[in-house]
Amino acid sequence: MSLLVNAYSTLTNPIAINFSCKKLNQRGLNSLNFTDHLNGFIGYVMQAGDGEMNSRRYELYRHIQKTKHQFTFEVEENQFDELTIWAEQANVILFMPDGTIRNPNMEVLQHPDGKFDINIKMPYPSEALQRKAKTEQYLATLGLQPLASLPPVVAESEVILRTPDEVVKRALALMLTGIQAESFRENDPLDPEEFKTRCPLGFAALSNIEYDFIHDPQPQEQDVMNMSWRYEALLPLQWALNWQSTLPFADTFCNVSSLVEIGVENSNPELSTLTLRPTSELLDALDLNYRLHWLARDYRLNNKSLPIEIMEGVIQERQYALNWLTNFENADWDDVDTPT
Incomplete structure (x- = not known):
């Protein structure tokens, strides 16, 4: 039959x-x-x-x-x-x-009626399962134990990364947004035309929300705060482009001055020469951050104290950037989701 x-x-x-x-x-x-x-x-x-x-x-x-x-x-x-x-x-x-x-x-x-047996396993590429196990072993050395049923992140054999030129344009757009957020906090907003002149590549890559923000004469305080946090999303993108040598553990804020300095130095790059870090490194960072993201939320929601310092805001912004980088849900920048 x-x-x-x-x-x-x-x-x-x-x-x-x-x-x-x-x-x-x-x-x-x-x-x-x-x-x-x-x-x-x-x-x-x-x-x-x-x-x-x-x-x-x-x-x-x-x-x-x-x-x-x-x-x-x-x-x-x-x-x-x-x-x-x-x-x-x-x-x-x-x-x-x-x-x-x-x-x-x-x-x-x-089954058609929606019933299922939780013990029946979903298929995942072996390398994704191995990456998950490696991350869990590392977290165990820090006294952390994420939910065992959290799935692995996308595998090398599955992922379609953003192109290097997409990443550099997004990084420059984030830099401009962060700079404008700082200027709003100092009550001395910059003329958006100055961004357009000094960093046309980044200006052209601004998302709709970013464009409206930098042109807003009086943005809401919460919007300014949210856009200031975007520096933490910029760091993993600069790291992915090899502009940063390391992606530190998420227990401290990024060095904003360094991010801007490096961004300005690379504001007019030769796009044809750009490359990203090996895919395996990018996915290692994604898997670690994904499980840290779950841990930070779980401990906060259950009013528990983490055994080590983890900054949830930093993790959240990194997850946003890494999900975009790996085409999570094929979402544009303004629509990226960070579920755990």
């Missing part, structure tokens, strides 16, 4: 189907209506049963959101062993004719 299967891979370059089946379709990020299809699948997951968010629905939501390739094929049940091997290599979830969503081992991740 043959079954119609839809497989959803999060990998940028998944292994081709190498088992006996009738291949019906394969599409990816550049395919017509692909995003609409994924959104529909997310809707199916979220509306099952009581429709309330839970850990499994969130895992499925994130997997579908990261999907870059969908395979549709008909396969005989006697080929399931070969299908499983391929499915593990391609890091897919499988949508079956009975409405179940399954992992590569054919174990049910979610």
Whole structure:
């Protein structure tokens, strides 16, 4: 008996189907209506049963959101062993004719009525799981234990990073925003045209919110404070560009003078020569910050004291920048989310 299967891979370059089946379709990020299809699948997951968010629905939501390739094929049940091997290599979830969503081992991740067994594991690339374990081991040496069920962050085989020229433009825009926030705090706002003249690359890259802020003759005090914090988001981007040698532990504020000095020195870079740090380093920083972010929130919400100094505001801004850098939810700068 043959079954119609839809497989959803999060990998940028998944292994081709190498088992006996009738291949019906394969599409990816550049395919017509692909995003609409994924959104529909997310809707199916979220509306099952009581429709309330839970850990499994969130895992499925994130997997579908990261999907870059969908395979549709008909396969005989006697080929399931070969299908499983391929499915593990391609890091897919499988949508079956009975409405179940399954992992590569054919174990049910979610039933049509929304029920699930928390012990059935979601598929993740092995390197992502290894990175998670390494981070947890490091945090344990500091007396910290994040929630074990927190998922790994995006893997090298899954991530599509912002380009170096996108990162440098975003870094310069953040620098201009921070400088203007300082000038507002000193009641001596700078003329935005001066930014345009001195750093045209950064000025052109300002987000809508940033543009409105630096042109606002009397911004709200909270807006000034929020934009002042953006220096902490600038630091990891400068580090990603190799403009900073290290990304210090999040137990102290950044050196604003140093950030601005380095930004000014690189305000008119040769874009073709820009490079980012190795992807593995960027994802190591993301994974560590993600778990620190959860810890800081958890300890605050439960009115507990952390065993070491961690500055939640610093972590929050770094998470914002790192999520943008790694295209979390494919969001533009103003719309980046930092869930834990």
